[in-house]
Amino acid sequence: RYRYEIGELLEIAKAITTERDIDKLLALILEKSRFITGADAGSIYVVEGDDPDIHRRRLHFKLTQNDSMTLDFSEFTVPINERSISGFAALNRKTLNIADVYRLPADSPYGFDPSYDAKIGYRTKSMITTPLLSRVGEVIGVLQLINKKTDPSAKLINVDEDMSGVIAFDERSQDLLTTLASLAGIALENAILYEENRQMLEGFVRASVEAIEQRDPTTSGHSIRVAEMTVALALAVERESTGPYKDVSWRPDDVKELEYASLLHDFGKIGVREQVLVKAKKLYPYDLQLIERRFALAIRSLEVTMLRKKLDAVERGESAAELEAIDEELASRREELAQALATVRKANEPKVLEGGDYEMIEWIANSTYIDENGTDQPLLLPSEVECLSVPRGSLTPKEFDEIRSHVVHTFEFLKTIPWGRKFRRVAQIAGAHHERLDGTGYPKRLHGPEIPLQSKMMTVSDIFDALTAADRPYKKAVPLARALDILNMEVKQSHIDGDLVRIFTESQAWAGLDKPPS
Numbered sequence: 001r002y003r004y005e006i007g008e009l010l011e012i013a014k015a016i017t018t019e020r021d022i023d024k025l026l027a028l029i030l031e032k033s034r035f036i037t038g039a040d041a042g043s044i045y046v047v048e049g050d051d052p053d054i055h056r057r058r059l060h061f062k063l064t065q066n067d068s069m070t071l072d073f074s075e076f077t078v079p080i081n082e083r084s085i086s087g088f089a090a091l092n093r094k095t096l097n098i099a100d101v102y103r104l105p106a107d108s109p110y111g112f113d114p115s116y117d118a119k120i121g122y123r124t125k126s127m128i129t130t131p132l133l134s135r136v137g138e139v140i141g142v143l144q145l146i147n148k149k150t151d152p153s154a155k156l157i158n159v160d161e162d163m164s165g166v167i168a169f170d171e172r173s174q175d176l177l178t179t180l181a182s183l184a185g186i187a188l189e190n191a192i193l194y195e196e197n198r199q200m201l202e203g204f205v206r207a208s209v210e211a212i213e214q215r216d217p218t219t220s221g222h223s224i225r226v227a228e229m230t231v232a233l234a235l236a237v238e239r240e241s242t243g244p245y246k247d248v249s250w251r252p253d254d255v256k257e258l259e260y261a262s263l264l265h266d267f268g269k270i271g272v273r274e275q276v277l278v279k280a281k282k283l284y285p286y287d288l289q290l291i292e293r294r295f296a297l298a299i300r301s302l303e304v305t306m307l308r309k310k311l312d313a314v315e316r317g318e319s320a321a322e323l324e325a326i327d328e329e330l331a332s333r334r335e336e337l338a339q340a341l342a343t344v345r346k347a348n349e350p351k352v353l354e355g356g357d358y359e360m361i362e363w364i365a366n367s368t369y370i371d372e373n374g375t376d377q378p379l380l381l382p383s384e385v386e387c388l389s390v391p392r393g394s395l396t397p398k399e400f401d402e403i404r405s406h407v408v409h410t411f412e413f414l415k416t417i418p419w420g421r422k423f424r425r426v427a428q429i430a431g432a433h434h435e436r437l438d439g440t441g442y443p444k445r446l447h448g449p450e451i452p453l454q455s456k457m458m459t460v461s462d463i464f465d466a467l468t469a470a471d472r473p474y475k476k477a478v479p480l481a482r483a484l485d486i487l488n489m490e491v492k493q494s495h496i497d498g499d500l501v502r503i504f505t506e507s508q509a510w511a512g513l514d515k516p517p518s
Contacts, residue, residue, distance in 0.1 A: 008036055012180060016187040020194045026063050029143065029184040034065065036180065037128070037173040038152045039145035040166070041066040045078075045086055046141045046188075054080055059090065059142060068156040071120060082109045085129050086142045093139060095130040095178060099168035123156070128169040130177055132185035141188055143181055148173060201260075209263050216269055216277040222465055227262035229461035229509045230454075233500065234258055236507035237457070244499055248453070253422040258454045261414075261429035265458060268409025276402050281348045282387045282394050288348060294379060295341045298369035299334055305370065306330040340364045340379065350394035361388050407434050408443050429454040433462055438494040448497075456497045460504050463487060463496070468510070468517035480510075480517045 012032040019025040026044050034042050043064045049057035058077040082088045088110040089096050098104070101112040101124055117124050126148050132141035147156060147166045154165050169177070213220045234255060237245045250258075269277055275284060283291070310326045343360045365385045368376040380388070386396055395403060411431030419426050432455035435441035437448040467483040478486070484505055491498040503509075510516050 009176070009179060012036070013183050016184055017190070019187070020191055022188070022191045022195055025187060025191045029188070030063055030065050033143060033145060033177060033180055033184070036176050037145055037169060038148050040068055040147040040149050040156055042143070042145040044141060044143055047080070047090065047139055048077060054091065054139060059086055066122070069120065069122065083111060085110050085112065085127065086144055089129040089131050090139045090142050093131050093133065093137070095128065095174060097169050097174055098127045100125050101127050123163060125163050125166045126168045128174060128177060130181045132181055132188055134189040135186060140185060140192065143177070143184065145169070145177065205260050205263050208267055212266055212269055215274050218278055218280065219266070219469070222469060223263050223266055225465050225513055226265065226458065226461045227259050228512055229464065230262045230458045231255060231259050232507065232509040232512055233457045233461060233504050234454070236503050236509060237500070240503065257423045257426055258429065260423060261426045261454065262458050262461070264414060264426070265410060265430040265433050265462065266406060267413055268406035268411070271409035272402055272406050276395070276399050279394050279399065281350055282390050283348050283384065287384060287387070291344060291380065291384060292341065294369070294377070295337055297371065298379060299337055301370045302333055302337070303330065340367070344380070344388065347388045358389065361385060404434070404442055407431055425452070425454070428452060429458065433458045435459070436495040437497065440495070456500055459496055460487065460500050461509065463490065464504070464510065477517065483517065
């Protein structure tokens, strides 16, 4: 018997010390505790709150089990005080072994509420309650077992008629439970710490995403959408039964690693100037304002010049026709400047320039006006001409290179974080999402086999969201069908993986988004 019990304890210890899911662990602790003591039922409470004074914390009723009946229960919390059996055990860090809770001594500081028994048609008799302690002796939970049975397989159906099959928990049962509770307390503490660390990491990642999006509000939601679609694509890849990815499988940690990498794939934008990140048009607002003031000065200078010309004509006694011709010239040149400014404003929009616009910008760039000092000044500066001549989008080549540098910043930042063995590839995956199969991507110009599969999946999602996102001020969202066509064009150009695009399309990886494209 002793060897059997020791063997059972060792097996139980192995099981509970390897479980990290708190709910599964609690169920395992309760199940194994009832098994080694022969208890018909039981419950587990977890201490909640972080107040140093345990009296100000609460016991959270997390789980109940009963071999004799199926119970529907709801979680609830109760104060930690000595009026309840579980509260007394927690406050005093003491195991309570009660032969019959309906026959407590008159001077007992704690009581038993029979209303729950009455509600479910059950009879609680023997009960043993023990605290679950952390490594440093802090109470983190309470384990409560009910009704030790002489026949562990018996069902306590007619409990009101016969309770002879229920006995008190003997000393051996108490010793076994105390031993198991000490192991369970440490296992629960480990699971709680594991969950707290997971939540902390999750919070850090989410806060980082929020920080990125606050610097670049124009792409708000992009990282989350890319992460959701990439994870959906990864799960669809795992379901493949034929083709190059039929043998791919992911562990839960692999999927979480991919999610983190996707959420943080643009984190390097924190190292890019904010004005470049949010540049919605080819000119920065202050640059356009300077140009508009320059044109206003040019018109004023023109008016002064033409008024002087008209005054000279009057002094020379020129005819009315000559004076009218001067007025017409002023109106014509004023209209010419107005048209030039309209062209600048049109060219400032981040769309494909028409051929005539290039010529007009070139003409304006070669035009001058006379300032208040009588010096010729250009209507457009070389830097402004460069911006306005951008053929597509809003960024100059230099600014585009700065944006592209975010991938390097992302990798350098993420690799400084001690992700641990489970998530050790986060930096590598995130840092390769702009690589192309043909080696024309950046920053390392990797070729197909050198690019991680996770990065290839992220690339598909990233391009798709960039095309279909409705929150970009510099372009309209592309319809779903057109976006898929563009993805297939990228496949034909050997930029992205055709099988992944097929799986992305067939699985509709975008369907789970809050606002899926249409």
